[in-house]
Amino acid sequence: MRKHFGGQHGATFAQFADANQLDYNFINSEQSMNVVLENPLDENDYPMFYEPAHLGIARTFGGTQGLRHHPAVINKIVRVTFMPKSGNKDKVRGHYWNVISHIMNGYRINVIALIMDQIADLRLNMEMNLYFAPYIMSIIKVKSSFRGLCESKHTPFRPFKNDNAFLLRPLTPFPGDDMDAEAQGQDDSDDDAHMGAAAAQHAMPPPHPPAQQQWAPPAGYFDPYFASMQESMSSQIAGLASQMQNQMNLNFQNMQQQMFQPMMTQMQGFHESLHSDIAALDSRFEDLPSSEQFEQFEQRQEQLEQRFDAFSTAFTGFSDHFYSVFPAPVPPPEFYPHQPFYPPPPPPPAV
Numbered sequence: 001m002r003k004h005f006g007g008q009h010g011a012t013f014a015q016f017a018d019a020n021q022l023d024y025n026f027i028n029s030e031q032s033m034n035v036v037l038e039n040p041l042d043e044n045d046y047p048m049f050y051e052p053a054h055l056g057i058a059r060t061f062g063g064t065q066g067l068r069h070h071p072a073v074i075n076k077i078v079r080v081t082f083m084p085k086s087g088n089k090d091k092v093r094g095h096y097w098n099v100i101s102h103i104m105n106g107y108r109i110n111v112i113a114l115i116m117d118q119i120a121d122l123r124l125n126m127e128m129n130l131y132f133a134p135y136i137m138s139i140i141k142v143k144s145s146f147r148g149l150c151e152s153k154h155t156p157f158r159p160f161k162n163d164n165a166f167l168l169r170p171l172t173p174f175p176g177d178d179m180d181a182e183a184q185g186q187d188d189s190d191d192d193a194h195m196g197a198a199a200a201q202h203a204m205p206p207p208h209p210p211a212q213q214q215w216a217p218p219a220g221y222f223d224p225y226f227a228s229m230q231e232s233m234s235s236q237i238a239g240l241a242s243q244m245q246n247q248m249n250l251n252f253q254n255m256q257q258q259m260f261q262p263m264m265t266q267m268q269g270f271h272e273s274l275h276s277d278i279a280a281l282d283s284r285f286e287d288l289p290s291s292e293q294f295e296q297f298e299q300r301q302e303q304l305e306q307r308f309d310a311f312s313t314a315f316t317g318f319s320d321h322f323y324s325v326f327p328a329p330v331p332p333p334e335f336y337p338h339q340p341f342y343p344p345p346p347p348p349p350a351v
Contacts, residue, residue, distance in 0.1 A: 013112070020143055032110040033102050036117045041097035049100060051172060063090050069171055071100045076159035082111050083118070084131035104174055252326070260322070267315060274308055 017024035049071040051057045059066025078099055079085045102109050160166045281301055
């Protein structure tokens, strides 16, 4: 099987395992049970995973009520790790029984094939969530010898930590009575003898060998990648800054063309009209035929002067505000043809 990443690189799982110093033959050997290829466990095998009937514990075959300690804990752990499952937590369905059976009987499970099969299902069902991000991140951290700080803290999983009745319940050997005592018509002594013999036949497997030494990248292994990433980020930041500067210049030009210049044109026209009215008023004032008309024109002139003063004050306020936001450029030298006049200093006092 070959896996492609981004349409640029491809590698088989065997090559991936070899690059990460994993024993691919151990993972994919015949002793590793591929749960994906198996049929779901027969319902007639369910009772062996439940507490014996003589203990008087309520049992629901196909559910979690009455499960022995180890199957109950295995089901809890599997649902939140490599076979995540939401929905009704009181039911045990499908291949979850296969996983429980293999673990309880000491068989090895091909977890990689199980995870990859679920990831393949995600390509067809977009409503499913991908739950394996913590495992993928763990592989990256281990293989890159990550020594930084982790912003996300995963709380430890402690199944049944608040269920005192479950924790205080005595352990029963596995497998116990494979069938109900009521169905077989056997007494408790026969059940105990059967459980003891079955427990001797199904001893727990020996511990796994110690983990192999993991690969660590040499010094400077990731330097070209980080240098390329830094160069790309710098070019993107420079392009973004240039784009923002061009946009700001364009906005300023649009403001000058659409707002400032039309306003200045209107104010200049109003100013010229006001001066022409004052000039006409002065010319009519000289031709006044009577004192009454003179007083009327004088009042009109005062009103116009008041309006002109109010307009000058408003224009000065607007100019101060505008130049506080957009400072005025320095006038060219031709606007100052002569040196400013400074009065002579006063003579020194007489001694």
